Amino acid sequence: MSDLRALRADFPILSREVNGKPLVYLDSAATTQKPQSVLDAMNSYYENSNANVHRGAHTLAVEATDLYESARTKVAAFIGTSPSQLAFTRGTTTAINHIAYGWGLHHLSEGDKILLTIMEHHANIVPWQLVAKYTGAELVYLDLDDDFGVDTSELDKVLDERVKIVSFSGMSNVTGALGPIDVLSKAAASVGAISVLDAAQLVPHTNVDVEALGVDFLAFSSHKMLGPTGIGALWGRADRLEEMEPAEGGGEMINVVERHASTWAPVPHKFEAGTPPIAEAVGFGAAVDYLSAVGMDNVVAHERSITAYALDRLSEVPDLTIYGPKDVSKRGGAVSFELGDIHPHDIATILDQDGIAVRAGHHCARPLMKYLEIPATARASFYLYNVPEEVDLLVESLHKARGIFGLV
Amino acid sequence: MAGLDELYREVILDHYRNPRRKGTLSGDHVHAEGNNPSCGDEFFLDLLVEDGVVVDAAMLGQGCSISQASGSMMMDAIVGQSVDDIQDLAGKFRIMMTIDEGENPVDEERPGSVLGDLEALQGVRKFPVRIKCADLAWTTLAQALDQTAS
Ligand SMILES: Cc1ncc(COP(=O)(O)O)c(C=O)c1O
Numbered sequence: 027m028s029d030l031r032a033l034r035a036d037f038p039i040l041s042r043e044v045n046g047k048p049l050v051y052l053d054s055a056a057t058t059q060k061p062q063s064v065l066d067a068m069n070s071y072y073e074n075s076n077a078n079v080h081r082g083a084h085t086l087a088v089e090a091t092d093l094y095e096s097a098r099t100k101v102a103a104f105i106g107t108s109p110s111q112l113a114f115t116r117g118t119t120t121a122i123n124h125i126a127y128g129w130g131l132h133h134l135s136e137g138d139k140i141l142l143t144i145m146e147h148h149a150n151i152v153p154w155q156l157v158a159k160y161t162g163a164e165l166v167y168l169d170l171d172d173d174f175g176v177d178t179s180e181l182d183k184v185l186d187e188r189v190k191i192v193s194f195s196g197m198s199n200v201t202g203a204l205g206p207i208d209v210l211s212k213a214a215a216s217v218g219a220i221s222v223l224d225a226a227q228l229v230p231h232t233n234v235d236v237e238a239l240g241v242d243f244l245a246f247s248s249h250k251m252l253g254p255t256g257i258g259a260l261w262g263r264a265d266r267l268e269e270m271e272p273a274e275g276g277g278e279m280i281n282v283v284e285r286h287a288s289t290w291a292p293v294p295h296k297f298e299a300g301t302p303p304i305a306e307a308v309g310f311g312a313a314v315d316y317l318s319a320v321g322m323d324n325v326v327a328h329e330r331s332i333t334a335y336a337l338d339r340l341s342e343v344p345d346l347t348i349y350g351p352k353d354v355s356k357r358g359g360a361v362s363f364e365l366g367d368i369h370p371h372d373i374a375t376i377l378d379q380d381g382i383a384v385r386a387g388h389h390c391a392r393p394l395m396k397y398l399e400i401p402a403t404a405r406a407s408f409y410l411y412n413v414p415e416e417v418d419l420l421v422e423s424l425h426k427a428r429g430i431f432g433l434v
Numbered sequence: 435m436a437g438l439d440e441l442y443r444e445v446i447l448d449h450y451r452n453p454r455r456k457g458t459l460s461g462d463h464v465h466a467e468g469n470n471p472s473c474g475d476e477f478f479l480d481l482l483v484e485d486g487v488v489v490d491a492a493m494l495g496q497g498c499s500i501s502q503a504s505g506s507m508m509m510d511a512i513v514g515q516s517v518d519d520i521q522d523l524a525g526k527f528r529i530m531m532t533i534d535e536g537e538n539p540v541d542e543e544r545p546g547s548v549l550g551d552l553e554a555l556q557g558v559r560k561f562p563v564r565i566k567c568a569d570l571a572w573t574t575l576a577q578a579l580d581q582t583a584s
Contacts, residue, residue, distance in 0.1 A: 367451070368499075369497065369498035369499055370498075371473055371475075371497075371498040371500075371564075371567070372442070372498050372499050372500075375438075375441070375561060375564060376438060379437060379438055386473075387472070387473050387474060388474050392474075395474075401474055401496055401497070402473070402474055430438060430439075430442050431442070431447060431499075432447065
């Protein structure tokens with residue numbers, strides 16, 4: 027196992043206790059913990075350089091603008107693109123809404139189709155439902171195959187010129203399954219549709235070279251990759267960003283404002299109305315610095331080995347069912363499971379007494395839960411700071427839960 | 435661990451696994467549906483109220499042990515009772531589930547004789563995030579009773 031154990035010291039929260047036990051944080055798919063360097067960068071921004079960005083002539087405004095724009099450069103470089111193609115947003119959800127309102131509303135009409143997969147997060151469903159409602163377009167879903175992957179074998183049946191948008195996840199936050207990026211981006215291009223990649227789980231956990239993925243748009247969140255909440259990014263192909271309307275208007279995103287009409291600032295600023303989350307951008311930049319210093323190849327290797335270990339250990343627990351691929355080359359580190367008839371919320375409560383943080387519920391993917399015919403799952407998810415002993419504690423606590431519920 | 439023993443009492447697990455009056459009513463009745471959107475728990479309640487008395491009831495639900503056991507215990511407690519007595523019981527249940535360590539310490543003698551099995555839910559108070567689970571059936575009941583009042 028590529029040993030990143032020493033990194034744990036960089037995360038202050040990992041040394042706290044919960045219910046008298048050392049914290050075992052297994053909820054990184056929901057949000058990740060932050061290293062000291064991210065906290066320091068944000069603090070230092072407020073202590074030394076706080077000012078509003080752009081068009082300010084004073085020293086602090088220049089410093090704040092430089093910090094904000096250099097964060098953009100760092101985040102763009104992290105996914106292999108140029109800062110001119112990366113707009114800061116509030117997160118993945120907002121980025122997808124920008125595409126829905128800025129592109130979808132203007133390019134779809136009655137009878138058009140938006141193709142999704144059944145494993146999508148609500149963030150990649152509800153914005154398209156709104157587009158469908160306003161334009162008369164229709165949502166179409168791809169189901170899953172036997173191994174929790176998206177079933178693309180019936181793609182021909184749903185793919186035609188009426189499909190204008192294909193939007194899908196690169197990695198499920200429920201099953202951990204990787205999305206068929208290559209197949210779906212090519213399928214979209216073949217009918218002249220745009221492809222949108224929900225990379226909320228992908229960018230934090232894989233090495234992404236966005237220009238090579240073949241998609242038109244990509245969305246991700248800082249808080250799922252060691253950065254602060256309140257910021258994320260929208261990447262788009264240069265021509266797509268040009269043809270996209272701003273979904274929000276206000277200060278910062280304009281060129282000239284007249285009484286009755288305005289012109290927009292160039293991409294990407296035309297998508298950043300209002301004062302942006304500056305400290306958060308700085309923190310986001312520090313987070314990608316941290317990940318780059320560790321090396322995404324090391325992060326991937328570490329997560330694969332700890333996920334393999336977790337799948338192995340969990341399969342020893344009687345009555346436990348895993349919902350997701352068993353092959354670690356087809357998945358990331360979000361592991362959903364059920365344990366006999368113990369409801370996931372009861373599992374989460376019992377684990378919490380042992381200081382173990384897992385998530386229970388529908389994980390913002392209700393259509394997927396309905397499709398899998400389960401009301402909820404418990405989910406353990408791993409990141410670079412997790413160690414195998416934490417998996418052992420999880421398994422031990424699950425045995426305890428079986429005892430409490432009298433499963434034998 | 436002590437907390438967990440108090441939360442998952444035998445009687446709670448029994449009601450969770452063998453919910454009382456599971457099903458639906460046919461014929462005349464009022465129907466109410468409750469759910470906790472944050473966790474997905476659901477509770478559907480059918481009540482037949484005649485002359486101010488709940489003469490029959492049935493429930494369907496889906497969710498954690500606490501929400502479902504609370505509902506099942508409630509069914510036992512309300513059938514055959516007058517609406518007035520049920521309102522009274524609901525009030526006592528609400529008091530029991532209120533976290534107020536000063537006036538309402540967890541270990542103090544509760545109005546147990548009235549609440550019966552429901553008293554086993556006291557342990558939930560040590561897990562504040564789970565109180566809404568125990569409340570679900572009762573808020574659904576309040577909706578159903580509101581319909582009978584109108
Ligand atoms: C796959 C996926 N898509 C979208 C989101 C939404 O991200 P955010 O809440 O940061 O906008 C999440 C996380 O909650 C996710 O896991």
